[in-house]
Amino acid sequence: MNKIFGIVFFLLLCQSVSGANLPDFPFVVSVGSSEQDVKPNIATIQLGVMAFEKDSDLALKTVNLASTSVIGVLKKYGVPVGNVEASDIEKSTKRKRDSDYNTLDVLGYEVSRSITVKLENLSKYSELMSDLVAINNVSGARTAFDISNRKEIEAKLMETASKDARDKAEKMAISLGTKIQSVYAISQASNFSEFFATFGARSEQIMADMAYREGSYNTVMFVPKSINVKQGVNVVFRIK
Structure with a gap:
């Protein structure tokens, strides 16, 4: 058997x-x-937006600019505003450390946020993803496909x-x-x-x-033929 x-x-x-x-x-x-293997018809995309600059204000502006670009791409493909969720902005200070791990001068500031997008139409998924990953300071694009x-x-x-x-x-x-x-x-x-x-x-x-196992997130540029x-x-x- x-x-x-x-x-x-x-x-x-x-x-x-x-x-x-x-x-x-x-x-x-x-x-x-x-x-059962079924064809997916919805998806959840997770994006990371991050910038590292010596000046914290510049890092914040860079993240805000990238976030605005992401929203612009989503509007271009008809994604409803209600299907987009952005986290609060996080900021951390990066410092030099000596051989004894003592904290020294400030190297710069890292500012980041995550954006979650729920897609109810996958007909232009590949084009959407191509435009999103092309945006500066966008990283970690991951997608989980599902069925309604x-x-x-x-x-x-x-x-x-x-x-x-x-x-x-x-x-x-x-x-x-x-x-x-x-x-x-x-x-x-x-x-x-x-x-x-x-x-x-x-x-x-x-x-x-x-x-x-629930469907795990992967960086995928094309809609799979089926999910299990x-x-x-x-x-x-x-x-x-």
Whole structure:
């Protein structure tokens, strides 16, 4: 088979488990999963605007000028003002240090801020990003792509993952000459270790890694063909 079932079978008198925290009946724990590749239709862009100058006023003016340029580009591509959020400006003093790490003369001042942009239309994403990264003092442009109907898709995937967990548990039970009786507990796969901890099981006993990951930010100049949406579920089934 292409995939390991990812099922950990526990009995009441299993070693290395705190029996006081375990159900007082035989059970099987099954991990179900489901995923789907979908085309993204929204995105969140994060930009950093930073300037370092000997004169703090000049550094502040440089950051403000770059911020104004960013807003201008966003307006050019029809991004609503309500979809743009800018952080407060941060300022820090940079000083020389000698070999003993003593603070010496001021080298200059670093002024920075971050800008977050929510895009509801990706048709001109590449052109928008090209214009943004071309602005002086803009750095760290990162994008997280997503779908507007994520909740709906995740709900369907959860149904499939739950069925997957039951199917795997039934196969395990049948192989041991028994049957599934009822559902005792359910938890999302993102809480896998905590889920088993409620029964006193040690982390060393957990043989399946079903950690759910949110889409991470990356510097991307083009819209990906698809993003992966996944759901996982842990289920404790009572067996006869």
